[in-house]
Amino acid sequence: MKNINDIGFLGTEFLLWLYWQSCEEGTISLEDQGLGEVHISIEESITLVSITGDGYSETVKSQEITELKTVRESIKAGRLPDSAKIKLISNELDYQFQIKANPLKISAVKLPLTGEKEEVQVISSRIEAVSKLELIMKAVFDVFLIEREKKSFANDLKKFLDM
Amino acid sequence: MTKLLKGSVSTTLFKSNKVPKTIGDARECLERFAFKKLDPADVRDESSGWVDAVLCFDSENFSSLMHDRFFVFAMRTDKYSFSASQLRPYLEEAEFVFKKENNLEYIAAQQKKEIKEQVIRKLKSNSYPRTTVVEVAWDMESRNVHFFTQSGAMVANFTDMFEKTFETTLENAYIFDSLKKMGADKVEPVFGKIWSIK
Numbered sequence: 078m079k080n081i082n083d084i085g086f087l088g089t090e091f092l093l094w095l096y097w098q099s100c101e102e103g104t105i106s107l108e109d110q111g112l113g114e115v116h117i118s119i120e121e122s123i124t125l126v127s128i129t130g131d132g133y134s135e136t137v138k139s140q141e142i143t144e145l146k147t148v149r150e151s152i153k154a155g156r157l158p159d160s161a162k163i164k165l166i167s168n169e170l171d172y173q174f175q176i177k178a179n180p181l182k183i184s185a186v187k188l189p190l191t192g193e194k195e196e197v198q199v200i201s202s203r204i205e206a207v208s209k210l211e212l213i214m215k216a217v218f219d220v221f222l223i224e225r226e227k228k229s230f231a232n233d234l235k236k237f238l239d240m
Numbered sequence: 241m242t243k244l245l246k247g248s249v250s251t252t253l254f255k256s257n258k259v260p261k262t263i264g265d266a267r268e269c270l271e272r273f274a275f276k277k278l279d280p281a282d283v284r285d286e287s288s289g290w291v292d293a294v295l296c297f298d299s300e301n302f303s304s305l306m307h308d309r310f311f312v313f314a315m316r317t318d319k320y321s322f323s324a325s326q327l328r329p330y331l332e333e334a335e336f337v338f339k340k341e342n343n344l345e346y347i348a349a350q351q352k353k354e355i356k357e358q359v360i361r362k363l364k365s366n367s368y369p370r371t372t373v374v375e376v377a378w379d380m381e382s383r384n385v386h387f388f389t390q391s392g393a394m395v396a397n398f399t400d401m402f403e404k405t406f407e408t409t410l411e412n413a414y415i416f417d418s419l420k421k422m423g424a425d426k427v428e429p430v431f432g433k434i435w436s437i438k
Contacts, residue, residue, distance in 0.1 A: 084416065084419065084427065086429040086431065087416060087419075087427065087429075088416075089431075090429065090430060090431075128431060128435060129435060155435040157431075174248075181414065181415055181416055182390070182414075182415070183250075183415070184250035184390055185248045185249075185250055186248055186249050186250065186251075187248045188248075188249065196245065196294070197304075197307065199244075199245055200242075200244045200245060200293075200294075200304070200307050200312065201307045201308050201310075203244055203245070203249075204244065204307060204308075204310050204312065204377045204386070205308070207249060207251060207377070207386055208377075208379060208382075208384065208386065211251075211253055211384075211386075211415075214415050215415050215417065215418065218415045218416055218418065219418050222418065222419070222422060225430060230430060231430050231433040231434055234430070234434065235434055238434075240434065
């Protein structure tokens with residue numbers, strides 16, 4: 078396998094794809110992996126970094142990132158997502174976390190509240206939630222890999238960005 | 241309070257090549273590498289070892305070890321560290337007193353070193369070490385190990401201690417692990433088709 082640093086572009090592409098999904102329905106089917114459907118949206122903040130060599134970077138903070146034309150214009154200009162805050166809903170459970178493109182990893186995960194009161198149950202449920210989120214994100218990444226292999230991927234992305 | 245009960249979490253994911261056969265085996269392994277408190281007179285400045293995930297002062301019973309299919313425990317690290325600026329006033333004072341008492345103009349390098357060690361010992365006896373507790377959840381079915389931090393230094397310390405404790409090896413696991421099956425070398429960026437990259 079390539080070194081973690083050699084596939085950094087995949088992290089950026091993955092975040093760009095998540096932004097794209099987020100701007101559309103945001104629903105991703107993970108039925109094949111037995112994980113049902115998840116809903117993903119970019120919320121609160123996104124950091125865009127230029128890949129064209131001009132050194133530009135900006136962090137946009139807004140409750141409606143996907144509605145902002147400026148974000149899309151920035152992406153068209155070659156400033157691609159480097160990190161973002163994500164909200165993910167799976168089986169009515171609500172996760173929020175930070176995702177970084179290079180190296181690709183998630184952090185600062187706010188786990189869903191499941192209503193348990195006993196300490197032992199809270200621990201079990203939170204560990205289960207961490208474990209589930211890792212499974213979900215791996216599955217979402219697999220869906221992205223399949224999508225990006227399609228011949229139309231680059232053209233569809235250009236169409237979405239109106240380029 | 242343990243991150244297992246409250247607050248946001250950041251984890252590093254590993255896969256172990258084997259798991260303990262029984263909870264008794266796991267307990268024995270943990271006890272062998274259990275956390276030992278630092279004594280101010282101790283020559284060591286740092287101590288790391290396993291503790292209970294909920295009661296982080298408990299390094300004997302590990303009473304919260306089993307949670308459904310997970311073994312749950314924590315790595316505790318206590319560390320004494322004093323910055324140069326923290327040491328300076330005490331060191332200057334000790335050197336000043338030493339020169340005066342011994343009617344000296346200069347202090348030999350070896351003597352300076354001893355004075356510094358005495359000062360550090362005194363500071364250690366008057367303070368508590370900095371304590372870090374990081375939780376571990378080990379899935380007995382998937383062999384996945386969740387370590388509740390992404391700090392590089394903590395992760396390196398953890399990997400070493402975990403492998404020694406359970407006589408196993410840990411491999412990092414990533415979101416993009418499925419690339420291995422696909423053949424990562426064949427994956428090329430799509431940016432070039434969309435943006436002209438300099």
